[in-house]
Amino acid sequence: MIGVEHSHDDEDNESQQGILSYQYYDLLYTHGDAQSHCEANGGTLACPRNPIQQSLIIQTIRSNAWLGVVDVDEDGVYTCIGEEGVRLSYSNWYTRFGNEAVPEPDNMTDRMKPGASYTQILYDPQRNWRHGTWIDRGAPQYEFVVKSAFVCEKRIRR
Numbered sequence: 001m002i003g004v005e006h007s008h009d010d011e012d013n014e015s016q017q018g019i020l021s022y023q024y025y026d027l028l029y030t031h032g033d034a035q036s037h038c039e040a041n042g043g044t045l046a047c048p049r050n051p052i053q054q055s056l057i058i059q060t061i062r063s064n065a066w067l068g069v070v071d072v073d074e075d076g077v078y079t080c081i082g083e084e085g086v087r088l089s090y091s092n093w094y095t096r097f098g099n100e101a102v103p104e105p106d107n108m109t110d111r112m113k114p115g116a117s118y119t120q121i122l123y124d125p126q127r128n129w130r131h132g133t134w135i136d137r138g139a140p141q142y143e144f145v146v147k148s149a150f151v152c153e154k155r156i157r158r
Contacts (some may be wrong), residue, residue: 019156020053022046024060026149031118034066034150035081043154045070047080049090057151058132061123066150069119069134076105080120094122094133105136120148 021043029037031045038044045068048054057067068081069088078088093104105119120137124130137146 020056021154021156022060023058023152023154024062024065024149026062027151028147029066029150030147031066031150034148035068037153038068038150038154041152041154043152044081046151047083047088048092049080049088051090054090054092054132055075057121060151061121061132061149063123063149064120065123066148067119067121067134068153069107069118072117078105090132092132094135099101106135108114118146121151 023041023043025034025037027034027037035045046053046065047068048057069078069091070081071078073079073084078091079086080088081118095103118137119134122130122133122135137148
């Protein structure tokens with residue numbers, strides 16, 4: 001396990017004040033198992049809500065990793081795990097270049113079946129235009145197929 005941690009003092013929302021701490025885990029888990037691991041450690045899968053949080057998560061990762069950005073309740077409406085019903089206003093979807101014409105989220109799973117519901121952040125420092133962008137992968141009905149490293153987010157109250 002690689003444990004890289006970054007913190008951010010989040011004063012944007014008075015009811016959510018505190019410090020967000022991000023922890024990267026180099027363990028290959030399904031999205032559901034990754035969320036369970038984060039919850040067992042007092043957090044949830046990381047969900048970047050602004051460019052500052054996105055930047056901290058990018059500094060943390062060492063491979064592609066699960067995020068807590070999901071559209072399991074309504075296709076195409078992305079929320080943070082635990083904040084269902086509140087549309088996520090920030091995103092950093094991967095826009096493909098060249099002959100790859102379909103931008104993310106493309107709603108396709110790894111086996112080219114529709115219904116991708118989970119989000120992964122890409123680790124690709126050699127191609128800066130792609131590094132830190134998001135793709136949608138996996139789905140509850142295909143969850144066993146995709147395993148990945150992941151980033152947990154934990155709010156530490158002041």
